[in-house]
Amino acid sequence: MFTDKLREGATGPAAKILFGIIIVSFAVAGVGSYLIPDRNEEPVKVNKVKIPEYELENQVRLEKNKLERQFGKQFFEQQMAADENFNNKFKATILEKMINDEVLTQLIARDGIEIPAAIVKAKIKSMPEFMVDGKFNQEQYEKVLAMAGFQSPDVYGEALRNDLAKETFLKPVIDGEFALPGEVSHLAELLTENRTYTMVNVNKAKFTENVTVSDKEIADYYEANKNNYLQADKVKFSYIYLTSEDVKSDVHYTDDDLLNYYNLHSEIYTVPEKREISHILLTGDDAMEKAKEVKAKLDAGADFAALAKQYSQDPSSAQNGGKLPAFASGNQDKNIANASFALVKPGDVSDPVQSDFGVHIIKLNTIIPATSKTFSESKDDVIRRYVKQQSQEVFLDKRQIVSDISFENPDSLDLAAKDANASDKEHPSETVKVQVHDYIASDAKDLPFPFSEKSVMDKIFDPELRETGVNSDVIELGQNAFVVVHIEDYVPKTPKKLEDVKDEIRADISAEASKSKVDEYVNGLLASLSKGESLEKEAASGMITIDSPRTISRLDNKVDEEVSKNVFELAHAEKGNINFGRYTAKNGDVYVLILDSVEQKTEQDASRDDFLTQQISVMKSRADNFVLIDSARADAKIEYNRTKKYLKTSSDKGE
Template sequence: MFTDKLREGSTGPVAKFLFIIIMVSFAIAGVGTYLAPKIDLNPAKVNGRSISSGELEQQFRLEKNRLERQLGNSFREQARDPAFNAALRKQTLERMITDQVVSDHIYNSGVVVSDDLVKTKIREMPEFQVNGKFSDAQFKKVLSLAGYPSPLFFSEALKGDIAKEIYLKTAFDSGFALPDDVAVIARIQTQERTFRKIDMALDSYKKNQTASDAEIKAYYEAHSKDFLLPEKVKVSYIYITSGDFVKDVKYTDEDLKKFFNLHAELYTIPEKRTVSHILITGEDAEEKIAAVAEELKNGASFEELARKYSEDPVSKDKGGRLPAFAQGVMDSSFEKAAFALENKGDVSEPVNTQFGWHLIRLDGIEPGHGAEFEQVRNDVIEQYTKVQSRELYMDKKQIIADTSFENPDSLDAAMLAANAAREEGGEMSKSVQIKTSDFVSSGDRDAVFPLNQPEVQRVMFQNEIRDGSVNSDVVELGDNAMVVLHVEGYKEPVPKPLNDVMNEVRDAVIAAKAEEASGSTLKAVTESLAKSESVEKFVRDGLIVLSEPVTISRIKAGDVNSEVVRNLFAMPVPEKGNVTYKSFTGAAGSYILVLTDVVNPVLPEDSARDSFLNNQIYNFRYGEDNQIVIDSSRAESDIEYNQNREFLKSQEDLNNG
């Protein structure tokens, strides 16, 4: 290094010569050019404050995680394209700029959101609740799956959303709609349209089509990307559970006794009761048990009545006597009645359970009491090691997370750090090990656990993990298991051999020919409708399927395809005595809609309907108001884009840079 050379020659003539050169350079250029080069790599500034490249990368990664969860393999295919990633990063930057200018605008308007309000909102969000109550573990799990780096990061984002909502509600009068507005929307929603749908009978077209070997080969070569083998990765990974560290837990008798004393409630022997019972089943069981109870009151022996009437084959011959039991063992109704009896010999009223009707007699009570340490020693060892192994797991998880991040090139350092002795001179553990997989396909549910889990596969196939050859973040699998991965090899999707997909390609060729033939029919049918000619000849030839007339409204469309509904209500109203028709090709296939009638029904008063429509109008206007705030906030803000380390004043400059 240059400084080492200075030290080596600090006493000779070389040192003096170098010293003169450095002093002259400082005098000409200034010390700052050596110590603090003026290079700003942040992508943008908003009102004088920088959006850092680190913040952009974090948001970019969050956005990619979100899209990957929504779109799966189709997104991963797009994300291989550098141009797509560049566009997505630019879009993410624009969203961050918009969030910042809106946040500044709202803050300057005096809207402040307290931390307590944010905490309350978080606790009320159903996605963070388990059995109707907020769960911190669920909160952290959901944030981790969503890609948020920390709860604080999410809380700050939520605070901005709450502030925007408060601002819009106070700044704009969007809380209600005028009666005329509601009436217009109601008429639009309830308008009834009668139509017939003409479908191309594709199966009929397919029957008349063939595919030659040459056509199959040509189609395969032109559409090979439609017949790909899935992409594959080979990974090294560390997978641990809390159970892996049971063997690492060391203890003495003193440790166990201390744990026993701290958790005495775990080792209390509960109260037990011994009872006898008489069981009667069947439709008339209630009447029969009442008769048995009457005999008992008249002095009959409980044991003799049990032997005579009880239908419990286990206790009948024992006079109805059952083994002693504690609470939480028997049917809840039976148990409640048994533990309500106070004195030996007391008999319950008839009790109904899922097994039938009972009379229950209390024969004895074994009081609950605390156990001696030696009585439950094995249980104490089991509980102690379980608690300690859980603590060890949490420690190891944090060590692995930190070390794998700091040493991203492999998992070796993370394994060594996690296995290091906890005390100086102690023995290293071998509980944390690196495993290596075979190549695993995207979506392969037969892969070895945990590599077959969806949340793990999402990470395995992330471009930045694969292409950057860096360790993944820790993926938590419940409260007691985690995995961290490093991609060791990658196989791109490649076309399957033609022989393996011959039938699929043949079907695709035939389907393409059928589509082309049906397109000709579609044109011919449209021409016939234009001439007001009947289309029955096409029906007879099996070329089209003509539906019966169907009447629907926007809000009562039955099982009609949503795309068809949308297209139908976009068509112009036909003149009286005529029809309107139009052909469509979309997700619902190729079809023609023939609109024959439009009726605007007289609407009765309906407060529930009007309230619903008022909310719809409010939500629409809320969206419009939100856009107004965005546009005005951007217009009044100073936004600068960093291109080639030089800040530019507009996105247009950036696009043209």
């Protein structure tokens, strides 16, 4: 949701920030409509409301960034290795979430729920993402919105309004569920149950020691399985890659332009008035009374620095006579700042002032007047800022031109580059270039940016682009970069030569042979266990390794998650007996789990039960939420675009 984007913008590295671009779609009238391929880019319609492809791409990128930060950069490579269709499934899952959000938005609109602008404004001003030193800061607000990809505060405000409407709509569902005492106690029993198990690991290496593979077996296996040993397919393509840095040379300006920028942003070049003070801090229930006593001594002529050393409970300043560093009014506690800036001249002392830290007596030491840099002094910085700002606008203009022209003229990128370079008739440029990349293999590693991006490689090897021979759509690469590709030539996958894969085939044949032997051996182990026989003899032979018994609970996070899951799926055995099961790990290792004992001993724990009560209520609320969304989906007309490869195996809902 948009709040996830916001927090990405507020805390994540700028290179990972997503940027939403609205691509204007249009139809070309007359003969042109017969010349341009029909490219329906929208993946789905919900009651005739389109969910655009670019919004889906943004959400996919956001979710990928979150998962990569949580599980590491290799997460998606590992998933793709396990399932070549993982990327399509991941994208389809994100789309389903967006459909759920849209049907809920439409349901809320029909119910007439509206959030007043005042509530939205108050919410924005209370959000920590937009605060500096505990206070709302307009510059921070705009900075975070820009990093998160919101094109304007109005766009963000509308998104926040929608989110608040959903919270209001769902509040009765969230607040209406509760947990029964029996449910809490049953869940507590499950969570605190201790299970003792023994893990038996099968040494696979023992089953490959005597496996021999002849050259004839290798040749026969190769002929039967050629398609398993393929040379990666390759693509040659042309492309336009552009960043906002590339177009800085296309920014032209006069001194008047710079002066206008300087005047509009004068606050950047102004250092506000500061005040240097000393204070005496007093804390405790009687702080105000003590402060009045100290103030009386000051009024009688006592030395402020001496009293600060004697009475102040701010150890960092007391020994220095209570002196604090100079500060501007917005960079200090509100009450302290107000009292400090109310003092007229150096030497003035305030009455006792209450703050979150205690009670203060403040003495004004120095007034540091506000200062401003002249336009001449600031010119270099003005140029830098102006060029940076304008280059973003030039970049957006050129990106839109490339997007439009490459769509209207799908057979080549040349005209798109030409028109983008001619966008400023007074200053034509050669910034936008069509480049040709030599053949690149689909399994290539360590590619330079932008070809290291999965979204770019997906387009380069997109069979639809290859078959139609058209330009790709604009591929967004964050806020300040994009790429468009056109496939020039394609070399399909071809079988590798037998000599190049002999060792690989030998290993595959050995693995298949050992797997069959392992299966047979493990079945024998299970038969022995079912008869109550010991496995010590097998352990002594080196065929298996028996770990020491281990006791775990469902809350134990020091055990492999898959092993823990399997342990707790084993059924309880009758007293004096054991239960066991055979499992295969993700890496192919085979192991047997023996459940030795189960101990249920739930102790009273009020804080735990309060937590479980809350969690059960949340789970019930989520279930209600799913029912609500399923009902809304059932009443909606959801039309999927089946030309999208990530939707070709999805089943329509609500049609």
